[in-house]
Amino acid sequence: MVQLLQYAKRQANALRGNQTETTHDVRPGTHLQLWFLVLVVVFPIVVAVIVSTKETGVVTSLGDLLPGSYAVENYREALVDYQFGRFMWNSLAMSLVIVVGKLIVSVFAAMAIVYYRVPYKDLVFLFILFTLLLPVPVRFIPLFQLMNDLGWSNTILAITVPYIASATTVFILRQHFLSIPTSIVETAKIDGVGPLRFMLFVLLPMSKGVLVGVSIIMFVYAWNQYLWPLIIIDSEANQVAQVGLQLLQGDVQGGQLSWSLVMAGSTLTLLPPLLLMIVFRKPLLETFSIQQK
Template sequence: MSHETQDDAAPSAITDATLVPEQWPVHAGLIGSILLMASPLLLAFVMSTQTVPEVYDITNIGAGSDGLANYLEVLTTYEMASYMLNSLVMSVVVTVGKIAVSLLAAVALVFYRFRFKNAIFFLILFTLMVPVPVRIVPLYELMAAWGWSNTLLALTGPYLASATAVFLLRQHFLSIPDSLVESAKLDGVGPLRFLWDVLIPMSRGMISGLGVITFIYAWNQYLWPLIVISDQNKQVVQVGMKYLQSVGNAGQTDWGLIMAGAVLTLLPPLVALIAFRGPLLETFGLAE
């Protein structure tokens, strides 16, 4: 009888705890903060459904009469679908290539002994101090000398090396027990097999988090593609958004089309963040 009384009392205690009046301001503040941070995205979505007169009517804050017409026009007439495909190919190639190069570099820095290893590692870190504008002119001259201008190689090649990814993977590999490494050597496991069968499975969270960060970073590139790509049909989505800014009638910018393009541009990074939020939080040490 006493057990039933305790069991019956437990749910009511939990229910009462969740309805404490003192907590209502906290929840209201959190909900208000979320809505405030999401308001630019919500406003962009609403404007993406409006016509030009509706956008310039400040009293109109509801969904517009165009519906999804702006999205269809952006994807077809203004070739946003082609720009998004180019950005997707670039982002995937950069993500896979950067992770592969960084893995090999981190393995060499942790598990191999060679002269000037520490000096090479500090030289890699030193590249983080070089601003991007300083590197653009030499990179462009290098791409032109190799004949890579206006190609996918020019878009992806300069992004395959990453000091940040090498540093994070190196620090992660340093936490792997030495006994595991010695056991692999005694079993005759080669370097590539050790990397594939041991290091990568043990670093799945770190690799996934770096992959998400790299994908979003590559997707948002604007300056380098604008410089190195001359054909408009080969451009990426961020440069495509620049082309949309010139669209308008009678001197009025068509913000409906621009907002539709912005929402479409936001979707792939948002999907990546939602799908890999766990590994991303683990990478920054914020996972529960």
């Protein structure tokens, strides 16, 4: 077993070495195009942050795009007075449960499809991919009825369990497992390593980068859920951040929408996935670059 782990570690280092990117000369025009695209993407975010520091958030001229002095008051009001902190906590709990559940189910599914003789496993894999063709709203009516029958309405189970299975995650992990040298699998069989030990001590250590990458993708997807929590959650205290933004927009002060408050909530909602994508950008890029061996 020790020799197998050492061999797997050497193979993982070799795979990482083969994935080293080569640098190429880039023309100045390409740099300008990239910076322009970055500005196009970042500009709305910058405007939202600036508006969140204003008293009312109404922008009528370029002069209004200067930072204001109401940032602390606006963010405190959103977090405390409108309980947006609770909405974010609910979103965090929902996202973490979905990520952990998807990882467990997807790892076992991809491992069975790649390494074991499952009857009609190719057909099963095609059926898993076929589920990607079904729009999510199509499932809302039967899911709503099922959640009511189970008594899960207005609970965290209703907004997490329906998202546990993920065809996308199974596909990504399958592609990664196919890139692992078959010699490692054969060595494990010769050494008598069981399925669970092979997964825990060989497969998962060699897949750390990909697992982190798919976790970030799943977290962002779960964090941005809006329509299903809006339908299945009745209590405002149990709502998530995306629906909380709608509640902020529904609060009209003196007949005028407080855009500064809405932008403060939007900025708070953006921070968790943005920080995760910045911190774990390398494994995220590795996940997007997976290719079959």
